[in-house]
Amino acid sequence: MPLSGHLITDYQEIPRCAMGLGGKVTDEVLAREIAAEQGDVTTMYDRLDVLRERARGELARVQQEETTETEQSYTERESFTDLFSGRFAQLSSVERGLCFGRIDTGDDERFHVGRIGLFDEDYDPLLIDWRTPVAQVFYWATPAAPLGVTRRRHIRLQGRSVVGVDDDVLDLDAIGDSERRTLIGEAALLSSLGASRTGRMNEIVATIQSEQDEIIRSGLPGVLVVQGGPGTGKTVVALHRAAYLLYTHREQLARSGVLVVGPNSTFLRYIDQVLPSLGETDVVLATISELYPGVVATAPESETAARVKGGEAMADVLAQAVRDFQLVPTAPIELKVDQQRLVLRPGAVRKARQRARDTDRPHNRARPIFVRGILTALTNQIVDRLGRQYLSEEDIKDIRKELAEDDRVRALLDRLWPELTPQILVSVLLSSPERLEAAAPQLADDERAAVLRPVDADWTQSDVALLDEAAELLGDTDGTVAARNRKDADDAATEAANREYARGVVQIELTADRMTLMPWEIEQFAELVHRRTQLIENPGTVAERAASDRTWVFGHVIVDEAQELSAMDWRMLMRRCPRRSMTLVGDIAQTGSAAGIASWADVLDKYAPRRWRSAQLTVNYRTPLEIMAVAADVLAAIDPTLSPPDSVRETGIQPWIDAVPPDAFLDVLVATIKFERQALGDGRLAVIVPTPRYDELAAVLFDVAHGHDPSVLDADTALLDVAQSKGLEFDAVLIADPAGIINESDRGLSDLYVALTRPTKRLTILSPGDLPEVLRRTPQR
Numbered sequence: 001m002p003l004s005g006h007l008i009t010d011y012q013e014i015p016r017c018a019m020g021l022g023g024k025v026t027d028e029v030l031a032r033e034i035a036a037e038q039g040d041v042t043t044m045y046d047r048l049d050v051l052r053e054r055a056r057g058e059l060a061r062v063q064q065e066e067t068t069e070t071e072q073s074y075t076e077r078e079s080f081t082d083l084f085s086g087r088f089a090q091l092s093s094v095e096r097g098l099c100f101g102r103i104d105t106g107d108d109e110r111f112h113v114g115r116i117g118l119f120d121e122d123y124d125p126l127l128i129d130w131r132t133p134v135a136q137v138f139y140w141a142t143p144a145a146p147l148g149v150t151r152r153r154h155i156r157l158q159g160r161s162v163v164g165v166d167d168d169v170l171d172l173d174a175i176g177d178s179e180r181r182t183l184i185g186e187a188a189l190l191s192s193l194g195a196s197r198t199g200r201m202n203e204i205v206a207t208i209q210s211e212q213d214e215i216i217r218s219g220l221p222g223v224l225v226v227q228g229g230p231g232t233g234k235t236v237v238a239l240h241r242a243a244y245l246l247y248t249h250r251e252q253l254a255r256s257g258v259l260v261v262g263p264n265s266t267f268l269r270y271i272d273q274v275l276p277s278l279g280e281t282d283v284v285l286a287t288i289s290e291l292y293p294g295v296v297a298t299a300p301e302s303e304t305a306a307r308v309k310g311g312e313a314m315a316d317v318l319a320q321a322v323r324d325f326q327l328v329p330t331a332p333i334e335l336k337v338d339q340q341r342l343v344l345r346p347g348a349v350r351k352a353r354q355r356a357r358d359t360d361r362p363h364n365r366a367r368p369i370f371v372r373g374i375l376t377a378l379t380n381q382i383v384d385r386l387g388r389q390y391l392s393e394e395d396i397k398d399i400r401k402e403l404a405e406d407d408r409v410r411a412l413l414d415r416l417w418p419e420l421t422p423q424i425l426v427s428v429l430l431s432s433p434e435r436l437e438a439a440a441p442q443l444a445d446d447e448r449a450a451v452l453r454p455v456d457a458d459w460t461q462s463d464v465a466l467l468d469e470a471a472e473l474l475g476d477t478d479g480t481v482a483a484r485n486r487k488d489a490d491d492a493a494t495e496a497a498n499r500e501y502a503r504g505v506v507q508i509e510l511t512a513d514r515m516t517l518m519p520w521e522i523e524q525f526a527e528l529v530h531r532r533t534q535l536i537e538n539p540g541t542v543a544e545r546a547a548s549d550r551t552w553v554f555g556h557v558i559v560d561e562a563q564e565l566s567a568m569d570w571r572m573l574m575r576r577c578p579r580r581s582m583t584l585v586g587d588i589a590q591t592g593s594a595a596g597i598a599s600w601a602d603v604l605d606k607y608a609p610r611r612w613r614s615a616q617l618t619v620n621y622r623t624p625l626e627i628m629a630v631a632a633d634v635l636a637a638i639d640p641t642l643s644p645p646d647s648v649r650e651t652g653i654q655p656w657i658d659a660v661p662p663d664a665f666l667d668v669l670v671a672t673i674k675f676e677r678q679a680l681g682d683g684r685l686a687v688i689v690p691t692p693r694y695d696e697l698a699a700v701l702f703d704v705a706h707g708h709d710p711s712v713l714d715a716d717t718a719l720l721d722v723a724q725s726k727g728l729e730f731d732a733v734l735i736a737d738p739a740g741i742i743n744e745s746d747r748g749l750s751d752l753y754v755a756l757t758r759p760t761k762r763l764t765i766l767s768p769g770d771l772p773e774v775l776r777r778t779p780q781r
């Protein structure tokens with residue numbers, strides 16, 4: 001089948017099996033090839049069964065083993081349990097689609113590619129893991145650059161049966177110029193793209209395209225920015241990159257973990273199956289709202305408040321707000337301590353404050369310096385009064401100690417330089433017009449008014465980065481420092497002992513030859529014994545501990561919809577990854593947040609100068625050509641210099657765009673939903689509406705699931721606003737009231753663009769009253 005560019009028409013008509021570009025094969029040849037593949041595939045599944053049974057048997061034996069319950073035997077048993085249950089879970093997760101490809105090279109060699117590596121009893125490879133360097137050619141070879149590959153075969157399985165093979169013949173002599181630019185494995189790709197959506201994203205190991213694979217396998221260090229229009233696979237590529245990096249750099253990443261940040265909890269639910277289905281679980285999935293442990297940030301806020309609080313200026317505002325808590329009295333303060341009348345003069349306080357500030361320590365950590373300065377000033381008064389010549393060093397120390405323990409002195413110190421928590425600082429600042437005015441003279445009156453709220457107001461998403469910034473400015477309190485020091489000392493001692501112990505256990509196991517450890521599992525086992533022992537002191541998986549520790553440093557951070565992050569969010573995120581090993585995926589044209597960024601360089605030249613690189617994804621695998629034509633008009637209105645990604649499919653189904661009188665809108669909407677449901681059959685339909693109309697429409701659309709719980713994705717028809725639909729996709733989308741979406745915010749056109757690019761098959765637009773100008777170019781039906 002000749003291909004032109006990336007567009008494929010009549011994709012349902014693609015021959016069941018194409019053996020070589022441009023050619024069809026007889027049923028007989030096909031049956032013979034399928035039978036041959038079946039033999040190999042059956043051998044792989046047999047081997048998988050053996051390994052799975054072995055892991056299950058080992059697991060059962062370890063669990064039933066009689067041991068004297070010493071801490072040592074407990075640790076050993078738990079480590080084996082982890083190892084074998086991890087191995088068992090991994091072997092089980094690859095059951096579906098175990099093998100999906102074959103590569104033949106010019107030297108008459110061939111190997112199969114699959115979701116996991118398998119070896120026979122003699123260590124001869126049966127199946128190569130998709131993440132290994134050897135498997136790379138499966139994704140990279142093209143007729144123009146065959147990389148030594150003569151044939152790439154896509155193998156389709158149903159259960160354990162081979163039901164189809166599709167070959168790309170990569171022999172340059174056999175094909176013409178027009179056929180050289182092709183999608184890789186287009187039949188397999190198109191059958192996966194044409195399938196109905198389930199509300200959960202699927203992995204794509206079998207059909208990764210070369211421009212995507214290059215990104216997935218890009219090196220670990222530095223920041224990689226992946227810019228791409230809607231549907232180009234940014235999310236799915238970012239997740240496969242996480243799996244690839246964890247496989248390739250497991251030593252480095254397993255201990256520190258990988259953080260994946262997504263735009264909202266519905267999105268996290270949408271993607272939460274991808275990594276487990278690739279056998280990876282050591283990953284923290286979080287939204288920005290969840291990045292400050294202990295704070296649940298779900299309260300809504302105005303666009304202006306989000307923009308102001310997300311602005312870089314807030315870093316200075318918070319720093320000033322902290323300084324405003326470090327007071328110098330305007331007049332001398334009198335104190336009565338033990339019948340003594342003491343006077344604290346502003347000059348002495350100012351001097352103590354300057355000393356403390358000069359240390360450049362965070363507020364709570366500089367407080368002891370301030371306290372020392374004040375206590376010295378007060379002690380000197382008493383000492384001078386009593387006569388220094390009559391006092392020993394010990395006497396002077398006692399005076400100082402008494403002063404330090406005196407309630408009135410302590411109250412005064414708390415007033416002049418209070419110990420603060422991030423929560424107190426941020427909530428007091430945002431609820432006090434006076435404090436705000438003092439700390440934020442650079443903000444306009446209406447901006448300050450927009451961020452004011454009651455002191456006990458619930459946290460919003462943009463508060464999270466403020467809390468994180470505040471935590472940096474304040475540092476730990478004395479109580480938390482003491483607790484941490486104690487814990488660090490304990491941890492260091494335990495860690496050293498445990499490493500020693502882990503080494504011993506592995507040695508004993510190897511000598512006793514009791515377990516069937518593969519050579520490459522010995523290190524893994526040692527690490528597990530070590531981690532297990534650590535867990536007795538410090539419970540929780542890496543993911544759990546990382547999620548509960550604000551200062552946790554991740555080995556790699558992946559951010560999806562990265563264009564939405566505010567300047568303050570970036571500051572927070574960069575603290576989580578000082579090594580700057582990051583993958584940021586996004587699309588500037590889809591920016592919906594008022595605080596979002598306008599260019600990648602704006603952010604990255606600052607945080608990772610000369611350490612960031614960018615890559616582009618250019619092909620839209622989601623939205624068919626007919627729908628992208630409508631989206632293209634909106635994109636041109638956002639920025640005439642931008643062009644949408646090329647759609648890979650054409651469905652022949654034109655979008656339905658209609659304007660109805662406002663008083664008929666609801667009735668027509670209900671009828672249209674019904675019509676779309678019938679047209680879709682099993683597929684998923686999203687009704688996307690302006691946020692201000694969400695509640696009103698939720699109340700009248702009885703058969704449509706609504707609410708902000710991610711479980712709306714389980715319904716066949718869901719009511720969403722644009723923010724909720726970000727990153728998701730549906731078989732059909734009905735946009736109700738497009739003008740409402742455009743007028744909702746300054747970035748309304750970008751929001752409409754996001755909504756228009758969610759469907760995989762059908763698009764309907766229903767407008768109460770006139771259609772917005774930007775949608776009038778498409779013929780109405």
Ligand SMILES: Nc1ncnc2c1ncn2[C@@H]1O[C@H](COP(=O)(O)OP(=O)(O)OP(=O)(O)O)[C@@H](O)[C@H]1O
Nearest residue numbers: 204207208209230231232233234235236621622727
């Ligand atoms: N190589 C591929 N093989 C099969 N399916 C693919 C491939 N690449 C992308 N897809 C599918 O295309 C759809 C769009 O991918 P994805 O959601 O990752 O795009 P995106 O760039 O993040 O989109 P958006 O910016 O609009 O949220 C998904 O259904 C994904 O599974």
